[in-house]
Amino acid sequence: MDSSLVHSPRHDRTTAAILDAAAHVLAADGAAASMADVANAAGVGRATLYRYFETRESLLEALAADAVAEAGARLADAGLDGVPVELAIERIVRAIVAVGDRYAVILREEILPDREEVERLLGAPIRAVFARGVRTEVLRSDVTLEILLELFGGLLTSTIKLVGQRRVGLEDAAAAVTDVFLQGSRAQ
Amino acid sequence: MDSSLVHSPRHDRTTAAILDAAAHVLAADGAAASMADVANAAGVGRATLYRYFETRESLLEALAADAVAEAGARLADAGLDGVPVELAIERIVRAIVAVGDRYAVILREEILPDREEVERLLGAPIRAVFARGVRTEVLRSDVTLEILLELFGGLLTSTIKLVGQRRVGLEDAAAAVTDVFLQGSRAQ
């Protein structure tokens, strides 16, 4: 291990506080939020913010990487392969929505982090579930898998927005979006 | 009529060209696009752009109002009240997605134009169809109407993105999203 990678506990705490504040501020104000806003929200000086993240871009990258890593970890812990596709989809919804406004930053703006990382940690496992769904004839095959994934993403985005606005709880939202995605909005 | 509201044909054409270019540029580059970018894309000088729209904000407002008006006109022409809810929803999808990247500007950024205008021209007719769907038991009632509308909006957003990227045609997209929204993604 390189000793330069080891940080003091306070350093780690400050980093976390900055990323946390950045997630909230950016989710609220979008790309309009400035570094000063982030520093303010994090309760640190602007100079300190720049000591932790050299540029605005690197802050965004770190934030995105953080969100992807956390969402990926939740997906990895969800045991998607061992359960029926319907349940797996519900767990995916829960995992993504739980990461919430951190993920919203990535979706809203174009702060795409490492494409490979996104594909490896999020794309692949989700795609696997959908592919299994189509293969086992649980999911419809008359719509492209890619389109199905894109529509699923759209539903997730609006759900994150709903949860972020506290208009609906995480559990209700996850259940509703899973149900609507699988069954549709038609009655019965 | 106030004669100050009458414009020469060329003036109207230039206005349209600017709005058109602005819609494309903003759909592509998002809020990052500058007035210089818009002027460039419209093939006019920056000074001329400012002669037509006093500020960046007024340009965005005009663009949003334009998009809302066009989408509203399509909805009004769609005869939503006279057809079954399923067909009405398909027509809504087609109307909104057809306006395409003009509408994307509104959805992506927070350039909300006149809230009242949006509600009157878009919200009300769409809400009416959904309310009728719930009342006639075509649409499920175990999910709030508001949530259903929000999820519908999420599907529309991702569909606009798909169509904008030419990954799927307008007709296919409208059919797919209507079908998925009503029937869900489950096979059969």
Add this chain to the structure above:
DNA sequence: CCGTACTGAGACACTAGTGTCTCGGAGGAG
């Protein structure tokens, strides 16, 4: 053919944000 009105180009002032640097102070480790 002429003049009027519009246009593009560019200079300009102004604002806001970014990233750098310095300095005095505070707080924790020894």
Add this chain to the structure above:
DNA sequence: CTCCTCCGAGACACTAGTGTCTCAGTACGG
């Protein structure tokens, strides 16, 4: 207690965008 490190505050240069203005050229109608 003392030293050492980190922090906040603020000054600073720089960049990019906005909005204003002027001026020479041009298209178009009369």
